[in-house]
Amino acid sequence: MAEGEHDPFQGQGEEDEEDYELAGPMVVAKLEEYGISKQDCEKLAKEGLHTIEAVAFTPKKMLATIKGISEAKADKILAEATEIHSRRSELVHITTGSVGLDTILGGGIETGSITELFGKSQICHTLAVTCQLPVHLGGGEGKCLFIDTEGTFRPVRMLAVAERYGLNGEEVLDNIAYARAYNADHQMQLLVQASAMMAESSGRGELAARQMHLAKFLRTLMRLADEVVAQVDGGQFAVADAKKPIGGNIIPNGIGDPEEMKE
Numbered sequence: 001m002a003e004g005e006h007d008p009f010q011g012q013g014e015e016d017e018e019d020y021e022l023a024g025p026m027v028v029a030k031l032e033e034y035g036i037s038k039q040d041c042e043k044l045a046k047e048g049l050h051t052i053e054a055v056a057f058t059p060k061k062m063l064a065t066i067k068g069i070s071e072a073k074a075d076k077i078l079a080e081a082t083e084i085h086s087r088r089s090e091l092v093h094i095t096t097g098s099v100g101l102d103t104i105l106g107g108g109i110e111t112g113s114i115t116e117l118f119g120k121s122q123i124c125h126t127l128a129v130t131c132q133l134p135v136h137l138g139g140g141e142g143k144c145l146f147i148d149t150e151g152t153f154r155p156v157r158m159l160a161v162a163e164r165y166g167l168n169g170e171e172v173l174d175n176i177a178y179a180r181a182y183n184a185d186h187q188m189q190l191l192v193q194a195s196a197m198m199a200e201s202s203g204r205g206e207l208a209a210r211q212m213h214l215a216k217f218l219r220t221l222m223r224l225a226d227e228v229v230a231q232v233d234g235g236q237f238a239v240a241d242a243k244k245p246i247g248g249n250i251i252p253n254g255i256g257d258p259e260e261m262k263e
Contacts, residue, residue: 026052026084034080043068044077055081087112095138097126097161108138121150125157128176133165143175145194147187153178 028044030052047066049055055063055077063074093108102108109115109127117123128146133139146153155173162172177194181187 028052028055030084031055031077031080034084036077036080040069040073040077052081052084056085092135092140093138094127094140095130095133096123097130097164102138111140121152122157125154126161129158129161129165129167129172132167132172132175137165143177145177145179147179147181147190149181149187151180153180 028050029038029041031041031044032038043066044055044063049058058078060071060074060078063069063077064071066074069077091110091112093102093106093110095102095108096105105115124146128144130138131140131142131144134141158172158176159169162169179190179194181190
């Protein structure tokens, strides 16, 4: 974390409008990803239902009065909008410690999804602490599982971040479960042990063995994120070229928000 960086809780009022645009209600076109046709989404927008939240709170009878929307379609639209809105309401955003980066990410690291960070490991040390903050301060009131593939884990960095946020350093470290992964198989084993109740996921048959390991690891992380609403993050993968993360094509396919970190 750069020296002299502004406190992440200062200046929030000046960026409220921009944050709302990035992390606020979802546009109704998002329903296209859940099987609702583009034409039906346009019909909803034409009737003033521009967000999924607006659709979710609209009575089915009213939706069925829209020209071209049958009762069957209204049922499906309402079910999908309600489900998306329900999931969205359970998500929280974990602050990265930087107001600028939080704004770019739409409020911080979003739980329930995978965010890839490559280039700097300090952000992972910061997130290991900020995920423990109260929700109203940009945290998740949770604990951290830190799977280290490079041997870069440094408790002293966590203590510095904890001091910055006025947290008890010893309690912060107690809330961080650390494991060193030495290869892809070990990495997968650690994750399965950590999520003992979670079902295993398999990779795609046409991928090379290493890519299959990555695919399986990402799928299991995604399942874990969905089921326990915990944030997983790929920032500890080693990178030879700072401009490109390792892992081949399977990493972008499994990651929702790739971000490159630089000094």
